[in-house]
Amino acid sequence: MSSIENHTQIPQRPDLFRLGLGIIGIGTSGPLIAMSAMPVVVLIFWRNLGGALFTLPFAVKALFSKDYKYRRAIALSALSGVVLALHFIGFFLAMRWTTVAAGTAIVALQPIFAALFVKFLGGDIPARAWLGMGIAFVGVIMISGVDLSISWLAFKGDVAALISAALAAVYMLLGSRAQKEIGTHSYTSICYFVCAITALPIALLAGYELFDFEMKEWLILLGLIGGAQILGHSMFNAVLKRVSPAIVSLIVFFEVPVSTLLAMWWLDQTPSIALIPGIIVILTGCILVVLRTRPTEAVTQQ
Secondary structure: OOOOOOOOOOOOHHHHHHHHHHHHHHHOHHHHHHHHHOOHHHHHHHHHHHHHHHHHHOHHHHHHHOOHHHHHHHHHHHHHHHHHHHHHHHHHHHHHOOOOOHHHHHHOOOOHHHHHHHHOOOOOOHHHHHHHHHHHHHHHHHHHHHHHHOHHHHHHHHHHHHHHHHHHHHHHHHHHHHHOOOOHHHHHHHHHHHHHHHHHHHHHHHHOOOOOHHHHHHHHHHHHHHHHHHHHHHHHHOOOOOOOHHHHHHHHOOOOOOOHHHHHHHOOOOOOOOOOHHHHHHHHHHHHHHHHHOHHHHOOOO
């Protein structure tokens, strides 16, 4: 059995190092978004345009291929970019409307939505995975109840995070399909660019400024591009070529405590004690789902 099919094998040391860097990278995302005053769609535009330009030099040759499979993969990559833009809108709003801890915990439901979509497409989901889904959604109800008692805005942040989690699952499934025929650099270049140009007309129609921001905002943007976009996602994409998606999904859950600790440090945003049980319940349910499903098999059954 290869390492990518072994859902219990610990990754080799180089991949563990990459995963550690990836966790730090994506862990900075929520706090940086919460710190920024740049309009959400403008921030999405610049962040993804920067990511696309960074990966473009590595993808130019593949993008000029006339192979039919590549063209189909390019179309899937473009569709993935549109879905990513919608995911980011929900995630960015969640980071500003509710706490970073609550928002990132709810977005961690992504593998549960992925399992549900795979089931809808004809895949097989083990019975024990359904138990994990039920437990995780109890956690969502617990967090939403606490946030609703705090403010209506915080509750809307929870809803935005939940929608964002579902969209992230669609983005993941589209990306897995596209990368069967196209390289990671080509995929990310197309996906990020389409994500950027999806956000741009929304920003223009809303009348948002694109350039006139303080230096602090541009530094936050650079932090998002370098951390979450390049260091985070690129590391995970590289590791997925050798390591089971189940293992990677489990490790990605560490984004929640990393983001929470950074929010406490950078924003003085200490989560309510009442939120902690809900966060623990969500992560417990997600772990059960990931351990009881076989992502590599599920994707091939779509």
